[in-house]
């Protein structure tokens with residue numbers, strides 16, 4: 001079985017897809033090695049195991065709203081887009097969404113998945129509680145006032161399957177997206193925080209080599225369906241005609257522009273009812289402090305000629321600091337520098353150290369679910385609370401049932417299992 005993009009082959013000898021929570025508990029209790037699996041949208045071996053993979057997406061959809069608390073408790077294996085539609089129908093909304101609505105809620109928050117917005121935390125920052133299956137197969141609740149919540153949300157699957165997740169909600173709202181073109185690079189470098197913070201949620205797309213960034217996607221929160229917007233944005237011009245393509249040749253996969261739509265149709269880039277692209281891609285992403293944006297972007301841009309031949313697109317997004325130990329935005333307002341690569345694994349694998357060296361002065365944090373070459377010392381430098389996370393994992397899973405080669409490496413836990421060697425760099 002392969003991941004969504006067909007670029008990582010899971011090596012787990014056994015995959016099960018329980019349809020009840022009790023079945024998840026039984027599988028976990030009986031296994032020596034076991035890992036939760038979401039919608040398979042990660043690009044590396046984070047979810048893999050030498051034992052049993054528990055596909056969480058077959059569990060029934062649950063959405064229970066607690067209006068007084070301002071939260072909804074939802075099934076962890078369900079896709080964001082499905083949860084979002086149910087919340088919207090009940091008059092509620094999430095504060096933000098990732099680019100894809102196809103991704104499972106618990107799988108997304110386990111890796112610190114984010115959307116964009118200078119004032120908006122990542123998706124994990126909205127989590128107010130979790131219900132986890134422990135290594136013994138029991139159910140354990142982690143509530144909002146539990147100090148362990150900070151280490152239990154972006155937990156990389158190391159604390160067991162989350163069968164339910166409690167997320168903060170707010171009244172439903174409208175989003176209008178507009179595309180702008182022609183923002184000079186120098187304007188962006190000189191005033192990144194202002195450009196990125198000029199609307200509710202902004203994404204910048206570039207190929208690194210042109211004098212102007214290719215596109216700005218500006219998502220505004222609006223009060224009415226016919227809200228007017230400016231034709232200029234920091235010197236860039238609103239694109240009144242063209243429908244932007246993110247993946248060359250793939251059309252009709254994007255959410256609507258130029259008109260106000262419910263939040264869950266405007267915040268994601270892609271529509272839930274069609275695949276976002278043909279897959280066959282690799283992704284990489286690094287997070288730096290937003291105050292370092294100008295210097296960090298200049299350092300990567302110096303590599304533009306080496307990056308461009310392997311790149312489909314780069315997207316720049318922002319997020320507010322949070323207090324989750326392994327969140328890529330832990331303790332710092334952040335810029336996320338993302339690369340969607342063509343499926344050129346060897347070339348990309350060879351190029352990543354140069355990008356990581358260019359970003360080294362800014363203590364870059366790699367996206368947990370995407371390809372990188374950062375070594376264990378690099379993770380320890382980038383994540384000051386990594387030691388606390390390691391202790392939490394050892395406390396709740398002393399026998400290492402939920403550990404895998406990836407976790408042992410990034411958390412500095414020492415080898416607990418050996419996966420067979422692979423020629424595919426994505427396995428590392």
Ligand SMILES: Cc1cc2nc3c(=O)[nH]c(=O)nc-3n(C[C@H](O)[C@H](O)[C@H](O)COP(=O)(O)OP(=O)(O)OC[C@H]3O[C@@H](n4cnc5c(N)ncnc54)[C@H](O)[C@@H]3O)c2cc1C
Nearest residue numbers: 038039040041042098099104106107113114156157162369
């Ligand atoms: C086309 C595309 C677009 C993307 N867009 C974005 C984006 O906008 N922003 C962003 O930040 N990332 C993005 N990603 C990355 C993606 O959000 C993350 O890799 C995310 O973790 C994938 O969720 P998943 O459900 O597929 O998890 P999987 O890849 O299946 O698993 C990821 C991790 O979550 C754990 N896990 C899964 N389910 C559970 C559970 N129920 N309980 C506990 N742990 C669990 C797994 O053990 C593993 O450690 C994108 C990926 C793709 C392919």
